[in-house]
Amino acid sequence: MDGVKPVQTPMATSAQLSQSTGKPHEDATLYRSTVGALQYATLTRPDISYLVNKVCIFLKAPTDDHWQAVKSILRYLKATVSHGLLLSRSSSNRLMAYSDVDWAGCIDDRKSTGGFAIFMGENLISWSARKQPTIAQSSTEFKY
Incomplete structure (x- = not known):
C-alpha cells in the first residue's frame, strides 16, 4: 500500500x-x-x-x-x-445518542441497515451498525 x-x-x-x-x-x-x-x-x-x-x-x-x-x-x-x-477528559457528563437507518438499502435482499452512536461528553462510548433481520414494509419518521 x-x-x-x-x-x-x-x-x-x-x-x-x-x-x-x-x-x-x-x-x-x-x-x-x-x-x-x-x-x-x-x-x-x-x-x-x-x-x-x-x-x-x-x-x-x-x-x-x-x-x-x-x-x-x-x-x-x-x-x-x-x-x-480518542478519549479525552471532559467536564461534561451529557449523554447524546444518534441513530439512523437506510430504508431497504441492500439491493440484494431489500433489508435495511441501522446504526447508532452514543457519546458521553465528547467521547464516543458505544456504536453499532447492523442489517435488520426483517424486511421493512414501511417507514416512520420520529423527531424528539
Missing part, C-alpha cells in the same frame, strides 16, 4: 454493491483476510464500520467490484492514519 494514492472519502455515496455485479475475484482468500483485518480496525476506527459491514456481506463469493471497494477503504485509511478513537 506504499505506492497507492490516498483518498479523503472511503467510498462513493452512490456506490451500490451487489452479489450479481462484477466477475468473481481470483483470490477469495486475500479478500477474506483483508476484510478480517478491516474488522479489527473498526475497534478504533468507527468511521469505517458501516463500509466494512457492507463488504463483509460478500465474503462467500467476492467479485472484483467488492475488491475495489475494499481497496478504497484501505486507501482512505492510508490518508487518515492519524485519525482514531
